[in-house]
Amino acid sequence: MIMPDNTVFVKVENPNMAPDRTKNQRLPMAQRLTTYEEVEKTYTEEEALREASRCMGCPSRWCSKECPAGMPVPEFIKAVRAGDYEAAYALISSASTLPEFCSRLCPQEKQCQSNCTRSIRTEAVGIGRLERFVVEKHYENAKPETAKPDGKRVAVVGSGPSGLSAAQRLADKGYAVTVIEAEEKPGGLLRYGIPNMKLEKGILDRKIDAMKSQGVAFQTGVTATAETVKDYDAVVLAVGTGNARSIPMAGAEGARGIYKAVDFLAARPDAAGKDVVIVGGGDTGNDCVGTAIRQGAASITQIEMLPEVTKVSFIVDPIPGKPAEKKFDSSQEEHLNKFLRDPHIYQATVKAVKTDETGNICAVTVVRLQAGYDDSRRLVMTEIPGSERTLPCGILVIAAGFLGPKAETAAAFGVDTTARSNIADTGYQTSAEKIFACGDCRTGQSLVVKAMVDGRDCADAVDAYLSK
Ligand SMILES: Cc1cc2nc3c(=O)[nH]c(=O)nc-3n(C[C@H](O)[C@H](O)[C@H](O)COP(=O)(O)OP(=O)(O)OC[C@H]3O[C@@H](n4cnc5c(N)ncnc54)[C@H](O)[C@@H]3O)c2cc1C
Ligand code: SF4
Structure with missing residues (x-):
């Protein structure tokens, strides 16, 4: 068991000892039953400051350890409490390329918040809600970054969370990134699976616009193959698990509905x-x-x-x-x-x-x-x-889950698959020269935050490969 290092404990002044988490506004039930508007609303500044004061700044950082991204939770909450929202955003961005989605979609009660010391006796600190507040504050004030990347060329195939995450990280490192997506619009399951009441599609469009102004190119309506990406210096497959599991049912063949x-x-x-x-x-x-x-x-x-x-x-x-x-x-x-x-x-x-x-x-x-x-x-x-x-x-x-990516997708890039039909890899590198893989197509059906982490770390592997 990892024991906390109490030698670095800094006492939090005037903590908020309320047992309950500060509530955020929610769409009224009558509207929820008839519209697809997002149900959860972002904390107001007053609510965020009240909730940030519930964090005890535990030196053990149990919350960070239970976050798949390793988010520096006590540190970013301390910055919120100090009213320095951009510092909080910088801390969040150091761990996450897609905090606008994770703060809305992570099952926080099973991750960061499940390990919050305050949850032993009362409700955990609203970590996801605070993260969302910080991201929204950042976008309120952000000026679009304009960049003309001139590094080596990387193609990212698939624009779900793992593809967007890999593209973001590679763009941050100066690579010229093109995201190629088979659907009409980018986003993967963020757009075509997760419903609007959990994630307003405007939040997704805002992220993609920010990436475009940073120099990331998006090609949509293109089902990529090895031929499409042959001129790139490296390729990242982030093609998801398009293979939905079926169940045997007598009389189902040809039935409509x-x-x-x-x-x-x-x-x-x-x-x-x-x-x-x-x-x-x-x-x-x-x-x-x-x-x-x-x-x-x-x-x-x-x-x-x-x-x-x-x-x-x-x-x-x-x-x-x-x-x-x-x-x-x-x-x-x-x-x-x-x-x-x-x-x-x-x-x-x-x-x-x-x-x-x-x-x-x-x-x-x-x-x-x-x-x-x-x-x-x-x-x-x-x-x-x-x-x-x-x-x-x-x-x-x-809604019985997914198997791996479609067999024709792996075949189209000439990459090996595992016994569970996921794309096989060694440190994100597939069996094919210069082709890498990340997200659900590599790990199997997962979560947005895990796909994000996989895309982020795959981008680092691509960077190491191209820097040789
Ligand atoms: C209905 C639903 C709700 C969910 N809700 C949550 C939630 O609340 N919280 C959570 O954490 N997780 C949730 N998940 C899981 C989460 O959405 C996935 O784990 C995540 O989207 C996987 O990301 P990915 O980038 O690996 O793949 P995907 O999001 O599946 O993206 C893959 C993309 O690749 C594209 N593609 C495939 N082949 C090609 C090709 N040859 N050329 C070009 N493009 C191609 C596809 O069109 C797709 O857009 C949910 C999943 C579903 C289905
Ligand atoms: S909301 Fe998700 S990404 Fe953010 S700290 Fe919690 S588990 Fe990590």
Whole structure:
């Protein structure tokens, strides 16, 4: 165990000892149910200063250690408290190339905030909210940087968080970077997956504009291959995991009204008045719940294969005997408000679909599952015979995760893949000369902050390669 170095402890003067985190403004529930406007609002200056005073500046820096980016959390919060927001921004930028997204999208309760000393007895410091405040303050005052990079030429294929992060870091180092994106607009899952209520697309456009003025070129609507990038000095593949996992369902072939989660979120097919069934109880499934609510679905059922996870309290039970609080995702909160119930059916899956005379899906057969372990002590879920039931269903969404990148993408660049179908690498270098890989296509399905860190560190590997 790493022990804190208390020799450098500097006492925080007049700390705010309030047990609760300072609340930020949120979109009123009535608007949340009908519009795609971002739900969480940025702290005001007064709220930020109040919350910054809750940080005790622990020398142990447990929060930083639990941040995948290694953010200097106590240091940037100290700068906020001193009112020096640009110094706070410089500290944040030293660890993160994309703080505008991480501060909104990180599961902070499982990362930096899970390790905040104050969370042992009270609520953790609102680290993500403070980070977001600092970034927004920076953009209020920032003058666009104009640069004409003249370094070696690097192509970044894919413009999700890992591609943007690699491009930003390489541009900061003076390389002439071109980001090549197959979709009409850049952003990857930041644009075509994560819904607007979690990340306003204007925030993404603002980042891309800032990168353009720094000299990064964007080519969109181009599906790159080895031929497209052959004249560059180095290439970074940041192509994501475009291969959505499917589940076997009798009668599904040719049925209309079945969508992969990303297609449902991007295309928003009309779910008004329909019974929507979502397979997948994770964050992507939750985003589909929020989208179906805003579409005016008649009912929403979210089917999760695994048992319900209940919160385990450790170290000290803050209020002994108090039942563990259930933490609701924003979309779950909205569902509870609109339909007065949790949308989940746990330990279940859809095993068959039924269509009407026009070929549209009209019902699904749901079967209950029981948990057990195989010989290698791996969890296996098996059907409980006779537990089938039929649910009406006008739209079925499959949010069951992703496998690696599409096989044709790896083949188009002649790079090897792993047994899990991710792009194989050694220190970000793929099996092909001058081609590097980062993000979900290298690590498998992950998080925005992890993709950002991967892009950042891959750029350093490219820099080392080109500096030889
Ligand atoms: C619905 C949904 C919600 C999520 N919500 C969160 C969240 O709240 N918080 C969080 O931390 N994470 C979240 N994630 C996970 C997160 O979005 C991903 O981990 C992250 O986007 C991966 O980044 P990436 O850059 O590796 O890939 P992607 O974002 O997938 O980007 C890859 C890009 O490469 C492009 N591309 C592929 N092949 C080519 C080619 N040959 N030529 C040109 N371009 C190509 C694709 O079009 C795409 O734009 C969510 C994921 C989904 C699906
Ligand atoms: S990058 Fe994410 S995990 Fe790290 S400090 Fe910021 S919000 Fe927390």
